[in-house]
Amino acid sequence: REDLKTNKINQGNHGFEFTIPTQYQDGKEHTIQLLDKNKNPITKTKYKQAQKIKGSIQSNIKGNLIKGWIAEIGNDKTIDAYLKIENQIYPLTANIFREDLKTNNINQGNHGFEFRIPNEFIDGNTHQIELLGPDHERIYEIDHIFNKFDYENNIERFFAYSMISPEIELPTTESRKKILAVMNNIAKYLLYQVNEMPLVSIIMPVYNRENYISNAINSVLNQSYKNFELILIDDSSTDNTVNIINKFKDDRIRLLKNKSNMGVSKSRNIGLKESKGKYIMYLDSDNDWEPDYLKATVGAFETIPDADALYSGQYVYEENKDNLKFIRYGTINKGLLKNRNYVDLNCFSHTRKIYEKEGGFDEKLSRFVDWDLILKYMTNGKMYSIPFVLSNYYFNIAENSISSNQDLIDQSTIVIEKQEDRLNSKVLNYDMKKNVSVIIPSYESLNDLKECLESLFSLKAPWLEIIVVDNNSSENVIKYLVELKNEGKIKLILNKENLGFTYAVTQGIEISEINNDIVLLNNDAVITKNAIQLLQKAAYELDNCGLTVPQQVLPANTKTINIHVPFALKNRDCDVNLSANHKNIINVPLFHNGEFTEVSFAPFFCVYIKRETYNKSIGLDAELGRHFRSDMIYCNYVRTVLNEKIYHVSDAIVYHKLQQSTSTLKEKSQEEHDLLYVQNRWSEEEQEKYGFKRAKWDL
Numbered sequence: 001r002e003d004l005k006t007n008k009i010n011q012g013n014h015g016f017e018f019t020i021p022t023q024y025q026d027g028k029e030h031t032i033q034l035l036d037k038n039k040n041p042i043t044k045t046k047y048k049q050a051q052k053i054k055g056s057i058q059s060n061i062k063g064n065l066i067k068g069w070i071a072e073i074g075n076d077k078t079i080d081a082y083l084k085i086e087n088q089i090y091p092l093t094a095n096i097f098r099e100d101l102k103t104n105n106i107n108q109g110n111h112g113f114e115f116r117i118p119n120e121f122i123d124g125n126t127h128q129i130e131l132l133g134p135d136h137e138r139i140y141e142i143d144h145i146f147n148k149f150d151y152e153n154n155i156e157r158f159f160a161y162s163m164i165s166p167e168i169e170l171p172t173t174e175s176r177k178k179i180l181a182v183m184n185n186i187a188k189y190l191l192y193q194v195n196e197m198p199l200v201s202i203i204m205p206v207y208n209r210e211n212y213i214s215n216a217i218n219s220v221l222n223q224s225y226k227n228f229e230l231i232l233i234d235d236s237s238t239d240n241t242v243n244i245i246n247k248f249k250d251d252r253i254r255l256l257k258n259k260s261n262m263g264v265s266k267s268r269n270i271g272l273k274e275s276k277g278k279y280i281m282y283l284d285s286d287n288d289w290e291p292d293y294l295k296a297t298v299g300a301f302e303t304i305p306d307a308d309a310l311y312s313g314q315y316v317y318e319e320n321k322d323n324l325k326f327i328r329y330g331t332i333n334k335g336l337l338k339n340r341n342y343v344d345l346n347c348f349s350h351t352r353k354i355y356e357k358e359g360g361f362d363e364k365l366s367r368f369v370d371w372d373l374i375l376k377y378m379t380n381g382k383m384y385s386i387p388f389v390l391s392n393y394y395f396n397i398a399e400n401s402i403s404s405n406q407d408l409i410d411q412s413t414i415v416i417e418k419q420e421d422r423l424n425s426k427v428l429n430y431d432m433k434k435n436v437s438v439i440i441p442s443y444e445s446l447n448d449l450k451e452c453l454e455s456l457f458s459l460k461a462p463w464l465e466i467i468v469v470d471n472n473s474s475e476n477v478i479k480y481l482v483e484l485k486n487e488g489k490i491k492l493i494l495n496k497e498n499l500g501f502t503y504a505v506t507q508g509i510e511i512s513e514i515n516n517d518i519v520l521l522n523n524d525a526v527i528t529k530n531a532i533q534l535l536q537k538a539a540y541e542l543d544n545c546g547l548t549v550p551q552q553v554l555p556a557n558t559k560t561i562n563i564h565v566p567f568a569l570k571n572r573d574c575d576v577n578l579s580a581n582h583k584n585i586i587n588v589p590l591f592h593n594g595e596f597t598e599v600s601f602a603p604f605f606c607v608y609i610k611r612e613t614y615n616k617s618i619g620l621d622a623e624l625g626r627h628f629r630s631d632m633i634y635c636n637y638v639r640t641v642l643n644e645k646i647y648h649v650s651d652a653i654v655y656h657k658l659q660q661s662t663s664t665l666k667e668k669s670q671e672e673h674d675l676l677y678v679q680n681r682w683s684e685e686e687q688e689k690y691g692f693k694r695a696k697w698d699l
Helices: 002-006 099-103 155-162 174-191 213-221 241-246 264-274 293-303 334-339 352-358 369-380 406-425 446-457 475-486 501-511 531-541 611-616 630-640 661-668 670-678 684-690
Strands: 029-035 041-048 052-057 065-073 081-085 088-092 112-116 126-132 138-145 167-169 200-206 228-234 253-257 279-282 309-318 324-328 348-351 383-395 436-442 464-471 491-495 517-521 525-527 545-554 596-599 606-609 645-656
Touching: 052 126, 052 138, 065 126, 088 112, 155 174, 174 293, 174 383, 200 213, 200 264, 200 293, 213 228, 213 241, 228 241, 228 264, 241 253, 253 264, 279 293, 279 352, 293 309, 293 348, 293 383, 309 369, 334 369, 334 545, 334 645, 348 352, 348 369, 352 369, 369 383, 369 406, 436 446, 436 501, 436 531, 446 464, 446 475, 446 525, 464 475, 464 501, 475 491, 491 501, 517 531, 517 611, 531 545, 531 606, 531 645, 545 630, 606 611, 630 645
Parallel strands: 200 228, 200 279, 228 253, 309 383, 436 464, 436 517, 464 491, 545 645
Antiparallel strands: 029 041, 052 065, 065 112, 081 088, 081 126, 126 138, 167 324, 279 348, 309 324, 309 348, 517 606, 525 645, 545 606, 596 645
16 A cells, blocks of 8 residues: 555555455444454444445346345345336335345345236336335336237247247246147157167266266166267265266266366366267256157257257256246357357257367366357357257256356356457358448448448458448548548548438449449448458358348447347347347248348348349338438348348358447437437428428328
8 A cells, every 4th residue: 555655654565455244234333443463452443334225136037027136235134125117116025035145145145036027018118127125216227128929820930039038938828838839849850860879978077966966867867769878977076976876787877087076177078088979968967858858869960960069948947846937948049149158058969070170178167168168169060959848957046146256257258258269260261252342321430430441441352342421520530531532442422411321321332333242331330350251152152142131249238239139148249130129030940050040121230232132122212211211121122022031140240339420410410310310301401402202101
């Protein structure tokens, strides 16, 4: 401490910090004494901390059930609490015991609550939910959309919805029961696809599981598929686990013993090295499988010859089989899977080939090792989602943990950074079939614009033409753009008024090289390596494709993330082009690898348009969609009139920053802002100038 050094207390290295235990944070006055090593008092002071009310609402809301906690620190009694939704206030009883609360010193942990949202709020709109204390003071708040989703007897709609919300709360509706019954039939179908009987290796690490291990082993021995080896790796258990294992007399069981406790990753890797099977599966010692799990999974591998890895659904129980909480299954969504793992290792399997090529678990990670392996195999191989549910998972504490354990945060960050490195290091062997003109409509946001253009310049691509159409930005933006034009880096159109998105991009297309394909790009978007090439490759290799769109990755904590992807963790970046809000995912195949997903619409923050498609169309509609709406009009025109398809390309990633242009225009002119961004119209003078008419229905 500098003040100690200044006051000549040696070199100042004698400060300390100490967190007062929660039992003394009770509003009462306490005497605090500083003692020397012999416990003689040196100094003392009085301490009194006001009682504190704390609480939170979980961000991962399943269906219409809200979970959370609220407590007065230092007081284990239940306090009066309320939920406020819009203007409605509902009383809460927060008296559910949660182990995670107790672990984190929230009294004795008896402060959890559950609350079912009234049907009036299950309407597909965003609602603000506030947790209030005894005096109606705000403790915590979130925004959430409660989607009333009816699959209408259509499993493709379920596949689509599961891509952005991969959990089914139980008990469930008749509509969802029909879908789950279809998934049971899919499992039965796969049983009949098993013609050969290749060896399956099952890896099961175990440590002090004497109460659970028999159940896990029996669930393997009771499988309808019999050609397997069960490799148990005992991680130096100190209880009766090994003796229980040795009671099983079956030649298919192999027990390996670690001389010391090495951890689950090292143990699994030991099992992988000893395994001999064509396919490799995992079962934890406290979970189990339904009898047909192995056979249905082998049937899926036999049905999909290019599959390197598969995953299926899972029944999730709280503590025991009498308390089934929900079903976890989501058709693969690579963007969401990078944001948050919804694939459990107990229903994940892979080939020996991908293991030998990519290696096993990262032993440097203490947490999220399964997520890391799944991302690795998904990125460097082909992974498919298989819609059946034959795995059982049991958890003992509530998922909405209040823990802010730094190790967990750091470990998840490491996994995400590793995934970024994998994506950046992927080599794309593709020769461009056509040159590309990137059209950027621009208004203000100089820093965003610079980052956008630099991401394009860094490609150093001879096939790339960059066109910026500026909508009357301020002098510093114009100066920057003119310098780039003079250097020959861009083509430039400078408008004397803000004409909006649609007119500007049309201007840009008109001066583009006539044979070039077209990319429309927001000035706050950042292109990643290979994104444009991947979009073009998909556009020309996919049947009857007219448009392709990338992942639209929003920055962490963007307000709209959960509007588009309800299951996503809001505090991490996430792709939102596959969207619950847009309801745009269509024609999802039975077994999906997530590489390309057909969509009905995607916002034109970034879109690849084949020149042939554009020439057959009538262009974007600037008359009826001055700033927005034109992307939706164009997507539907391409799909219905031209009968061409639109695909989301998961490996093409474009980051979409939080643009300042809208607020800048609002500061300059509220009237112009409302006309452009709210009403989406032309003024009467502008209609006459550009030959536009206002539609009769645009009241």
